[in-house]
Amino acid sequence: MEVNIKIKRFDGNKSYFEEYKIEIDKRTTVLEALMYIKDYKDNSLSFRVQCRSAICGTCAVKIGENHVLACKTKVTEFLNDGTLTVEPAGNLPVIKDLVTGQEIFLEKLKDAKAWFVPKEKLEPVFIDDLKLYDRETDCILCGICYSVCPVYQTNVEFGGPINFVKIYRFWKDKNDSLKDQRLEIAKLNNITACVHCKYCSFSCPKEIPVEQDIAQLKFFAKQKGIIKEDQEGAGGFSTPFGF
Incomplete structure (x- = not known):
């Protein structure tokens, strides 16, 4: 044809x-x-x-x-x-x-400390432990979630979907020594600017639940007082669908 x-x-x-x-x-x-x-x-x-x-x-x-x-x-x-x-x-x-050029989001990954920082004494890892972040390990850094993100398009201070996938992955890892700091890192990456449009999740070629990861990070950051209620939605962006 x-x-x-x-x-x-x-x-x-x-x-x-x-x-x-x-x-x-x-x-x-x-x-x-x-x-x-x-x-x-x-x-x-x-x-x-x-x-x-x-x-x-x-x-x-x-x-x-x-x-x-x-x-x-x-x-x-x-x-x-x-x-x-x-x-x-x-x-x-x-x-x-x-x-x-992909240097923009690769540089932002440094801000997210998107790598494993092992504890001094590692614990055994079992199947149930891996299930907590198994999907997130599939991220191939293709940048598609950056490409579709409406917040990143208007707010370059926003860490971007990849950052939060990586933060979530290591936050869920019981052997990561920065585990307790990951929520603080998420805040510093302006996670509150996310409008939960779910474009990142819909577009991810590996079907990672990106928006769901972001929502969970924000929820626990609020629970711990790291993010205040009045900070929610910081960034001033809204979608035509009202999210």
Whole structure:
């Protein structure tokens, strides 16, 4: 089947759309289509690719209003009148074509202390312990949750969904020496600015319950008096759905 792939390009100065007609079958992924275009149509096209198995998170792109991993998304899923429109991920600076700069959220992960800090004496870890943060360990740092976050779009002081997934993961780990400080770290990352629109959860390619993690962190931070009731919703953003 012949389809039209419409790609938003950026040459360092200006953005523009360019279209390519290619043949696909029902199994062709967006990444395969991009690779075909680069190999046979236009070798100047730039995009990121690495594992091709939805593990590395480097191939995140925007298709219509959807942010997806190109390697696990079929072209036929989002065809509109025979055309697929591919754009770079949102809320991140575009370097070239579909390649975005990820330094912003990677730097923010440092503010979240998004790594395991072991206690001096470690306790045995059992299956029930792992269940507390098993989903959160699936995060591949693709940046899709940043790309869809309306708060991050308007408030650069907001830590961002990835930060809170990481904070939650180590907060639930009984062997993490910063466990008692994780809620304080969440506050410092402006967790109260989250409006619970759930875009992050809906868009996560690993189906991590991001908004649920944020809600739980906020609840316990309030219980401990770390976050005051009048701080809730700080950031001044509201969604059209009233969340």
